[in-house]
Amino acid sequence: MTNKKALPVPNFGSDFYFSYHKSPSQKMRILELLPHSDGNGSSTEEEPLPQDADYNLSLSDELETSILARFPRSQHWKLSFLNKRFLTLMKSGEIYKIRKELGLKEPSVFMLASGESNWWGMEWPFKSSRKLPRIQSDYSFEFGDKESFSAGSELFVSGKEFDGPVLWRYDSDTNEWFKGPFMINPRCLFASASSGNFAFVAGGLETNTYSEILDTAEKYDSKTKTWKPLPKMNSKRKFCSGCYMDKRFYVIGGQDENRKDLISCEFFDEETNTWNLIPDMLKDIPLLDSQSPPLIAVVNNDLYTLDASTNELKVYLKGINNWKKLGVAPVRADAQGGWGVAFKSLGDELLVIGAPSVSHKERALAIYTCCPDPEGEKLKWKQIDCGSVQLNHFIRNCAVMMGST
Incomplete structure (x- = not known):
């Protein structure tokens, strides 16, 4: 029985x-x-x-x-x-x-460290990591400048091959890389942001002759695998940063066609289908020569920046168009003007990856997270154990994938 x-x-x-x-x-x-x-x-x-x-x-x-x-x-x-x-x-x-x-979601972090040919993926809570298949591209793409962003369960890496501009797409569901679909206007050094199944890109430098700075913008739908044009921005911008906040696509900072540093911001409102300018948004953020695009991240509809000149974390006060200091971050963003540091939103937390704020001789990769409090005076950063992952601390590209909705 x-x-x-x-x-x-x-x-x-x-x-x-x-x-x-x-x-x-x-x-x-x-x-x-x-x-x-x-x-x-x-x-x-x-x-x-x-x-x-x-x-x-x-x-x-x-x-x-x-x-x-x-x-x-x-x-x-x-x-x-x-x-x-x-x-x-x-x-x-x-x-x-x-x-x-x-409806199950877990943030995934994808990064390309200096000296690596393969991207690495880490799923929250970072108990394990995996090496992604190598992108079957050429020497020009592998060693050239690249930008990355995500949409749904797809990771995009934009660059240039010998034959011209290219956009590689990693499907995390099948663990494979594909080419395209390509942007309407291929670009580099552009702003990007993700929201669920959608990705937004704007500005940048056109990648055929590198002679034109763009004011165009586009939106990608991961369900239909298509791009559609958005209205043009008020200004041409390259070296700009993007984020999605309050159901709007923000493009912050950058340089115009005269190589002038821009301290303004503009956001795209889908309800009105228009771009709106926020002047002097970065007036209190020091701008350095050869500095990276602004290091920004959004958590709970609050905008944060990592000041590359001081390593200070700051939160944007929307009502008065100003920034509040929240203390020093645990990585060396100032070591190379913000280059090589990943500063991202991770659901309800901030994520920062780079060289630790210790002796210059200790240059191993360090990963930290924190739950930011705009009203707080000091943030509590938690260091994440990288386990067996031994990567260079200089992060060339990084993107966070929240999954489809």
Whole structure:
């Protein structure tokens, strides 16, 4: 006679139950690999299963797949050790499609460090990392300037090959690189921002002759894989930065066609289909020679900047068009004028990657996060263990992927 019990699967946001039978010939492989989670990515202590017996799971393929889809992305490599069917689900991208349907989101950070040919990906909470396939491009693209941004579950890397401008697209669902779809106006040194399935780009330098600074803008839809033009900005800008805040696409700073530093900002309002100017937005931010585009990030609709001259973190006060100091960040943004530092929003946190603020002899990669408080006087930064990842501290490109909606 077979004893049958109901055993709850660890909570991944929904309650799932299945039956199991005692059997000496089967191992509970799935339960051994299932992470204990409270549904928000935090570990919880569950009562251990009995150790004096083996169990045979009676799960349908559909239920097994639904359970495995709830694995944190950082644990997905474990699925390949279960059997060929689960490995196929990963390679086909089916697991990620199911995750989208379930509304599961985990930030993914993609970065290209100096001296590396491959991009690296890290999924929150950064317990593991993976090397992405190498982009099958040429010498000109690999060693040339590049910009990166994301839309939905896609990572874009813009650059130039021997044959001309190119836009490579990484599909995180299938772990593959593809060319295109190309922008309407190929560009470099431009501003970009992401919002769910959409990406926005504006300004920059046209990449055919590098002789024209652009005032054009475009919007990408990851569901239709298409670009559409937006109205032109008020000013031509290169070396500018972008962000998405208050349901608007902001383009901040940069240089105009006369190589004049711009301290203004303008934002695109989709409801009115117009660009609106904010003069003197960067009036209190020192501008250095050969400085990087402004290091900016948005958390909870508040705009933050990392001052490349002082390493200070500042929050923008919208009502008075001014900046408030929040203390010094734990990386050396001032070492090379802001170049080589990644400063990004990570959901409800700020993320900064670069050389640590210690002795110049210690130049290993350092990753920090914090939950910013615009009303606070001092931020609490948390250093993230990079584990076995040994990368150069100079980050050439970085993008955060929040996933599709």
